[in-house]
Amino acid sequence: MRQPLNRNLVSALSRQTHLSFVQTEAHNHIQRLRNCSDFVSAASLHSKVLKSGLLAHTFTANHLLNCYVRLRRIDHARNLFDEISEPNIVSWTSLISGYVDVGRPGIALCMFGKMPGCSVMPNEFTFATVIKACSIFSDLRTGKEIHARLEVFGFRVNLVVCSSLVDMYGKCNDVDGARRVFDLMGCRNVVSWTSMITAYAQNARGDEALQLFREFSHLMSDRPNHFMLASIVSACSSLGRLVSGKVAHGAVIRGGHDLSDVVASALVDMYAKCGCLDYSDKIFRRIRYPSVVPYTSMIVGAAKFGLGKLSLELFSEMIDRGIKPNDVTFVGVLHACSHSGLVDEGLEHLKSMFDKHGILPSTKHYTCVVDMLGRTGRLDEAYQLAKSIQADQNFGALLWGTLLSASRLHGRVDIAVEASKQLIDSNQQVAGAYVALSNTYILAGEWDKAHNLRSEMKRNQVRKEPGCSWIEIQDSSYVFYAGDVSSCAQGTEVVNLLRELESRMKERGYVGGSNGLVFVDVEEEAKGEILGLHSERLALAFGLINTPKGGTVRIMKNLRMCTDCHEAFKLISAIVERDFVVRDVNRFHHFKNGFCICGDFW
DNA sequence: ATAGGGTTAG
Known part of the structure; x- marks a missing residue:
């Protein structure tokens, strides 16, 4: 009578022992998988897990799967996933997230679509992951669909899901959609605030x-x-x-x-x-160890300061350090050549883009080159180049607009007419094209044609939005419209100040031109020099000026809209009279690590 | 138990 009981007990005990052995083994594997940081160890662990039969254990298999995902071995992850007999929601989410991480959001979304057919229900982890896939893709339509689905599932209140929704709407350029989600969130953390701030x-x-x-x-x-x-x-x-x-x-x-x-x-x-x-x-x-991003920022920054040589030096320094340039870097390099008149160097760099670095020049690069040729008066070459480019919709207008302003600058009515036609055809900046063409006619003395064009604009009800500029004083912005001095409260005073400034600058060697800007460094370490710079290269920069009271002032110009120095003077005048009577900026300044930074305004 | 969100250059 006792035998079977004993036998049962023994077998139960041995089952227990076996189970705990298995558990210990699984636990050991999982610990190793967690800490695994190279592919060789991962593969070796894979074979051990396989031999011990623990691959049938979804929990252990998921750890291995995540190990491959962490190591970005997505194909290994995929093969493993296919071998898991009963993949659960974690297996699915891990693999989907792996595809997102290696920049293949399309496959991630595709897998997500297959989940219902495999009777696996997505949870908040899955939703957060696939929404990220949509934001990488800028796929607002799918993003909205998923948003609707997760509302049904009741994940509308989840912090992480909502943060990724805010980010997704932001990346898809639907800022108001992002704000709607943000406003409805019951609880927020630094990530959700960052998502919304970044969306703006x-x-x-x-x-x-x-x-x-x-x-x-x-x-x-x-x-x-x-x-x-x-x-x-x-x-x-x-x-x-x-x-x-x-x-x-x-x-x-x-x-x-x-x-x-x-x-x-x-x-x-x-x-x-x-x-x-x-x-x-x-x-x-x-x-x-600066990456390509800060290098590109410096190259672009120097280019906008008219320091083309510095841009090119930074570029070769970067190459020497083995940092790979990308398409953005070349926009900066070509920009530098264009704004410093380094035409031959520019053409050389355009060629080397593909030859040496394997980057195919796009419309924006060709636009820089058209600008470069156009500025130095090589308009026929610029025109030929512009015609030869299969410009895409968005950048075509920029290309022809660039050629148009160059033709205007050099009085080439023939090319200006062609460029305007292209611009008007592109259905972008139509009003700007009309105005620029009409100004070209005026410059060439063809008054009748200019007049006819203006009538045509009226007939077609094409209206040019007034150009505007703005300045920042402390933490406020002030907007000025082109040619409208009276929009500033003390219009007459401003004009007087403007005249005074102009004559003072002339004394210091400023040469008036159609594209001048005042440019002064006002930091404490480089005080006082007002530089009169007259080159076109400053048209893309910001101006700084010392004030009679010794404060720091800066102006910013809306560069596309107003390109004459008159406008710049107007702004400077406005700053001088508005800011330094009222406030003392320096009070907020202090020095740290060699930088003059500011106190807390918020 | 294992899986999830935000950043920089044009």
Whole structure:
């Protein structure tokens, strides 16, 4: 009677022992898989797991799967996934996320589509992953579909899912859609705030990005991290806001994020766009292993300062250090050649793009070259080049617009007419094309044609939006419309100041031209010199000027809209009379690590 | 238990 019981007990005990042995073995494998950081060990663990029969154990198999995903061996991950007899939601999500990580969001979405057929239900992890795939793809339609589905599943309140939704709408240029999700979130963290701030910053709504950052700083006790600060600095760049940029730089230093390469890259760009190339250089030189991004920022920054030679030096330095340039880098290099009149070097670089670096020049590169040829008067070559390019819709208008302004500059009515036709056909900047062509006719003394064109514009109800410029004073922007001095409260005073400034600058050697800008470094370490620069190359830069009271002032120009120095003077005058009577900027400044940064405004 | 979100240059 006792035998069977004993036998049962023994067999139960041995089952227990076996089970715990298996568990221990599985546990050991999992520990090793967790720490595994190279492919050879992963493969060896794979065979051990296979031999021990633990691959049938989905949990263990998932660990192995994630190991391959971490090592970016997506094909190995895929093969393993196909061998798992009962893949669960974690197996699916891991593989989908692996495809997203290696930049194949299409396959990720495709797999997601196959899930219902395999009776696996997506969860919040899966949704967060596939939404990221949509944002990489900029696929708003699919993104919205998935958004609708997850609402049905009840993941609308999940923090991570919502953050990735905010990001997805932002990356798809639907900023208001992003804001709607953000506003409905029940709880938010640094990531969700960063997603929303970035959505603004990347969609030319920098003011709102800064506003939201202020709200974050007031409402949340969390400190901004390097993700958020990189976005904020970038918002300041696109706004040309030096003071806000310095405030952000202060926050970067205080938070100990000045060693982050990404933040440093953003700062390099910000200082360059705000007219302080010295600071860009200082920050750039502190980056131990600069990637292609900060190099490109410096190259573009120097190019916009008219320092073409410096751009080209940076470019060859980068090549010498074995850093691979990309298409953006070449936009900067060609831009540098164009703005410094280095035509032969420019053509050489265009050729080397594909020959040496395997990058196929695109419309934007050819546009730089057309600009380069056009500026130096080689208009026939520029025209031939423009005609030979199969320009895509978006960049075609820029190409012909570039040729148009060059023909106008050199009085080539014939080419101006052709370029305008192309521009009008492209259905973009139509009003600008009409105005530019009419101005070309006027320049060439063909008044009748100019008049006819203006009548045609009226008949077709083509209206040119008035051009505007803006300046930043402290943390406020002031907008001025072209040719309208009265839009500024003290119009007459401004005009008087303008005249005074103009004559003072002439005394210092300024040569008036159609594209001049005042350009002065006003930082404490380089005080006082007003440089009268008259080259076209400054048309793409920002101006700085010392004021009678010794303060720091800077101007920013809307470069496409107004290109004459008159407009620049108008802005400077406005700053002089508005800012320095009222405020003392220097009060907020302090020095840290050799930088003059600002105190907290938010 | 294993899987998920945000950053820089044109």
